[in-house]
Amino acid sequence: MKLQLALDDISLTDALILAEKVRDYVDIFEIGSPFIIAEGMHAVREFRRNFPEKEILADTKIMDAGAYEAGLTFEAGADYCTVLSVTDTLTIQACLEEAKKYNKQVFVDTICSPNLDERIKEIEAVGVDSISVHVGVDQQAVGKTPLNALKEVKAISKTSQISVAGGIKVNTVEEYEKVGADIVIVGGGINHAADPVATAKALGTKIHSFTSENVTA
Numbered sequence: 259m260k261l262q263l264a265l266d267d268i269s270l271t272d273a274l275i276l277a278e279k280v281r282d283y284v285d286i287f288e289i290g291s292p293f294i295i296a297e298g299m300h301a302v303r304e305f306r307r308n309f310p311e312k313e314i315l316a317d318t319k320i321m322d323a324g325a326y327e328a329g330l331t332f333e334a335g336a337d338y339c340t341v342l343s344v345t346d347t348l349t350i351q352a353c354l355e356e357a358k359k360y361n362k363q364v365f366v367d368t369i370c371s372p373n374l375d376e377r378i379k380e381i382e383a384v385g386v387d388s389i390s391v392h393v394g395v396d397q398q399a400v401g402k403t404p405l406n407a408l409k410e411v412k413a414i415s416k417t418s419q420i421s422v423a424g425g426i427k428v429n430t431v432e433e434y435e436k437v438g439a440d441i442v443i444v445g446g447g448i449n450h451a452a453d454p455v456a457t458a459k460a461l462g463t464k465i466h467s468f469t470s471e472n473v474t475a
């Protein structure tokens with residue numbers, strides 16, 4: 259299992275400082291949607307320059323103009339961008355086509371998607387192979403978690419790697435590992451912790467120990 263650190267409500271300077279301190283514990287650096295709104299693709303370029311060995315995800319949550327917007331992220335150095343499952347399948351297909359040109363990948367974010375069962379089948383039928391099960395910050399504020407949606411998607415998905423996000427913390431990460439997430443995304447659970455570096459280390463150690471248990475099993 260991999261750890262993806264979502265950098266959302268943070269300045270570019272602070273994000274680069276934090277990322278340098280946690281680079282050994284984190285597999286994927288996510289340039290979060292609010293961070294992209296604040297800094298644009300400049301943040302992706304700076305992360306690519308400073309962390310050439312790392313996987314970088316641009317959380318663009320694309321809703322339209324799939325090829326153009328996905329292309330901007332790959333040009334900037336992202337390995338992955340995100341598109342919303344609630345958008346038209348044509349937009350998702352356009353992102354996938356663009357990713358193919360760069361030999362990169364696209365995660366489809368399920369935030370606010372009704373009829374997950376039907377939608378997962380439809381998008382995998384057009385070639386989606388990476389799905390991000392996500393309960394957003396505003397939904398978390400009313401007590402929602404992504405655990406049930408993850409169970410649902412795991413039961414339906416035939417071919418995809420699956421990441422999960424939505425208020426996950428060091429003391430809840432096991433629940434997501436048990437259900438079979440491939441990637442756990444943590445934003446506030448690290449960034450808003452009293453000691454973000456120690457928390458990233460604890461999460462990374464836990465998550466990577468799951469992987470070695472699986473490998474030796």
Ligand SMILES: O=C(CO)[C@H](O)[C@H](O)COP(=O)(O)O
Pocket residue numbers: 264265266290291317392393394395423424425426443444445446447
């Ligand atoms: O995409 C996001 C918000 O739309 C966040 O990056 C994602 O939810 C992870 O952050 P957190 O762990 O704080 O929920």
